[in-house]
Amino acid sequence: MQHGRKRLSTALVGLTLVGAIGLIPTSPAQAEPDIDDVEARVDRLYHEAEQASERFNDARIELADLQKDLAALNADEDRQDARLDAVREQVRDSVVRQYEGESISAVGQVVVSDDPSAFLAQMTTMSSFDSVQDELFDSYTLETKALDIRAQAVAQRAADVAETKEQLAEEKATIDDKLAEAESLLDRLETEAREAVVSRDSSARTAAPAPTSVPASGRAAAAVQYALAQVGDAYVYGAAGPSAFDCSGLTMMAWAQAGVSLPHSSSAQFSSGPQVSSSDLQPGDLVFYYSPISHVGMYIGNGMIVHAANPGSGVTTAPVMSMPYVGAVRPG
Template sequence: MHHGRKRILAGLASSAIAVIGITAIPAAPGNAEPDIDDVKARVDKLYHQAEQASERSNDAKLKLDDLEADLAALKADEKKQQAKVDSMTSTVSDAVAAQYEGQDISTTGQLVLSNSPDEFLSDLNTVSSYNDVQADTVADYTRETDSLEIRREATQERADELADAQADLEENKDEADAKLAEAKELLGKLEEEERARLDTEASRGTTRLPANVPASGRAAAAVNYAMAQVGDAYVYGAAGPSAFDCSGLTMMAWAQAGVGLPHSSSAQMGSGTSVSSGDLQPGDLVFYYSPVSHVGMYIGNGMIVHAANPGSGVTTAGVFSMPYSGAVRPG
């Protein structure tokens, strides 16, 4: 009986120790720091989303420039046509006045003093002796006023398109800024040591290759310029001299060779001769994602130089380090 009591007490003691051991295990903190790999993936995604919005903004800016030029030409044409109609109005008015000389001045005065071509023609049609007026002159006048109206409509249409393009530009710029701010906020929540590790990982691909990357002709000027920018900052919408976005870098690089490219990755894809991935030469532009939202420049040895993102700046990478879409050879 004595031994049985000891066994019971020992069992109770073991159970108590087990309970104490369980309660002593610290609970996982509810606000633990995010895993750095998860943060890196989220930041990279935000950078890409920001770049997509920025490139759409670049596209809108190109459209805006074209529309502004088109609108200016349409306005000039409309003004010229207006002057022509005004001159013809005077001629037709004089003809009508001559036909109806001696009649009630209110009819003639109404014709001569009309405030608009439409009003003038409407009044003219009310005159009972319309067929006696110089028919050819009036017919010409009618055609010219119709032509003026077509020009007015075209001008208004371009003005509306211009307003839409301006709205698209601002919307995409705001989206790019918002995504970048979100990425910065996410990075700001990391501990300093982890953030330093993340910055180190982002800069590992930054390897300044020799300045004499094998290139010939105009491509050499483009490659040398792009390579000289390695280490510069990435800024959305920038095209130098010390910061670039992806299409800004390639645009400025090929400008050194006298080749004009648009400031847009998708537009640059249509600015050269298409080449296969197996035929790439230094200076060729390589495009990524679908739809295209990033561009780099091939420098040989399976590498590109590109303005990567705000975390990495202008750097080098493998040609297939991103989803490959195609390549072109400018010039």
């Protein structure tokens, strides 16, 4: 009888376990991502995209320089080719005359020359025709070597251009991938949560409304006025206005209003003027962030900068030390 009760108890335990297992979901529902975690990851992706964007800007500047070099080398090669053709023609005529048994003395050259005095002035001695031929062939050899050197330089520059274009394509793909990943993270959130992330990102970078006026003077005043007028505009990687900017595009266009030409690159702009300490910042100074440098803003006074922040914040203001500070320069 006890054995029967034991079998019944075992069966009931088995049924209980089966029922419990049946209540366990076959695939757990995907947990909603934590807003703080998403915000941090989106910020990181935006920054990685900006790093790629600034490398893209650097490569674009390099490509423009390489293309100028290539055009100059091509023109130089064409001139050298023309000189070689001229010498080649002289050599051919000389070979033909030699083959026909013609031997013109130096005195004869003076006689048949259109300008005998000029011919004599070019000759230090009354050399033989064979000597003149030797010089001609030496000239041909020299011009051929010169053309070969220029051709090699052209080929190298052309290879550099192709490599830089590949780098541009790679950086553009990186930008697109990082933005797509950030958008995918935001899409996983409900509408309200997504708006909260974007709003918190914007408010975290903006400590106060943009000032209506900044005590700047000279050319810096024009640069600051332009930059502040763009607050609220969109952030677009590689853009330089009129209604969207990236960080170096904004500072480049702002200083252009003051007649100062800056490259469209934060790292290149770091060499655009003398460096100034953080304690000596004046409105209009450019302030740089991250190592290697991948972001730039413009100081507007009271410990604040105006900058094109990221796609979530656009052009806005922020505390000067709100990002990893590297240094500052004073253009103009």
